[in-house]
Amino acid sequence: MLSDQVAQAPDGRTLAFAEWGDPNGSPLFLLHGTPSSRLSRHHDENEYVKAGARVITYDRPGYGGSDRQAGRLVVDCVGDVAAIADTLQIERFAVSGGSGGGPHALAVAARLPERVTRAAAVVSPAPYDVDFDWFTGMDPLNVREVEWALQGEEVLAPELEREGAEALERVAADPSKILGDDWDISEADRAQLARKELQEVIRQDVNEALRTGVWGWVDDMLAIVKAWGFDVGEIRVPTRVIYAMTDVLVPVQHGEWLARHVPDAEVVVEEELGHIGSPDLVAERVGWLVRPV
Numbered sequence: 001m002l003s004d005q006v007a008q009a010p011d012g013r014t015l016a017f018a019e020w021g022d023p024n025g026s027p028l029f030l031l032h033g034t035p036s037s038r039l040s041r042h043h044d045e046n047e048y049v050k051a052g053a054r055v056i057t058y059d060r061p062g063y064g065g066s067d068r069q070a071g072r073l074v075v076d077c078v079g080d081v082a083a084i085a086d087t088l089q090i091e092r093f094a095v096s097g098g099s100g101g102g103p104h105a106l107a108v109a110a111r112l113p114e115r116v117t118r119a120a121a122v123v124s125p126a127p128y129d130v131d132f133d134w135f136t137g138m139d140p141l142n143v144r145e146v147e148w149a150l151q152g153e154e155v156l157a158p159e160l161e162r163e164g165a166e167a168l169e170r171v172a173a174d175p176s177k178i179l180g181d182d183w184d185i186s187e188a189d190r191a192q193l194a195r196k197e198l199q200e201v202i203r204q205d206v207n208e209a210l211r212t213g214v215w216g217w218v219d220d221m222l223a224i225v226k227a228w229g230f231d232v233g234e235i236r237v238p239t240r241v242i243y244a245m246t247d248v249l250v251p252v253q254h255g256e257w258l259a260r261h262v263p264d265a266e267v268v269v270e271e272e273l274g275h276i277g278s279p280d281l282v283a284e285r286v287g288w289l290v291r292p293v
Helices: 046-051 074-087 099-111 140-151 153-173 187-193 196-209 215-225 252-261 279-290
Strands: 003-008 014-021 026-031 053-058 093-098 116-122 239-244 266-270
Touching: 003 074, 014 046, 014 074, 026 074, 026 099, 026 279, 046 053, 046 279, 053 074, 053 279, 074 099, 074 215, 093 099, 093 279, 099 116, 099 215, 116 279, 140 153, 140 215, 153 196, 153 215, 187 196, 239 252, 239 279, 252 266
Parallel strands: 026 053, 026 093, 093 116, 116 239, 239 266
Antiparallel strands: 003 014, 014 053
16 A cells, blocks of 8 residues: 545545555546445555556545545545545546446546546446346345335445444455355356455455444445436546446346447456456556556
8 A cells, every 4th residue: 555545525524545556657546346445456556556557545435434425426426536636636547436336437437527537337337217127137135235225224224234244244254255155146256255365355345344334335325226416428538338247246237238328438248257357357457547548
């Protein structure tokens, strides 16, 4: 880690962020999934250095060291990312988000076209109010979480408090069990979770994400099933949409929808991978993001 700092959001909230990789590299915001934190990153920071990337990660509101922003929309992250970039005196940067971070990366790309050089949405959900069955191919336990979100915070929060406590216990014993044995994830994802080099990152990340409670997780889930506050059709910067054929957390139809609706998207389909992907692909993905436009 190059640094671990805080910035102030436009409304005065504290935003915790970290930097990784090459301090003189091309700036790249990596927006974490749901639930996660600024400590979510590649296990070998040298991969960022080799790609020439100065990677910035931050805790979305309610996670880790960032103050909660109750009722936030996906688009509200734009001001937070801009505030961190301003704190670091970074004018132009790339942005990428995985899973629950995907919609947020798309929001930044849509609303900061004068600052964003390239963008990527990796295994990202599509908006909830779309013209396909959002749940087809999704693991039943993930469907259950989304259904809690659709019922509102009063239903969702206590359920995620229970799930969060159970997840912390599992991760303390064995980080490969982050999702537990009842989730029917693909063999590709189970193989990635078994990689020892990833497990310390998982432990650090989950503990930080839930250190101050589950409110970041709650607000992420609520934001994803509400109107996002922007249209992906606004995007005018070079953007990759990446999705995986064995993903049962964000099934393929989500990636297919984004591929059709993000203007001029470069589409990457991972035929053999699942939701977690592979750290072996990070060098190429980061390299594309920091390549001059």
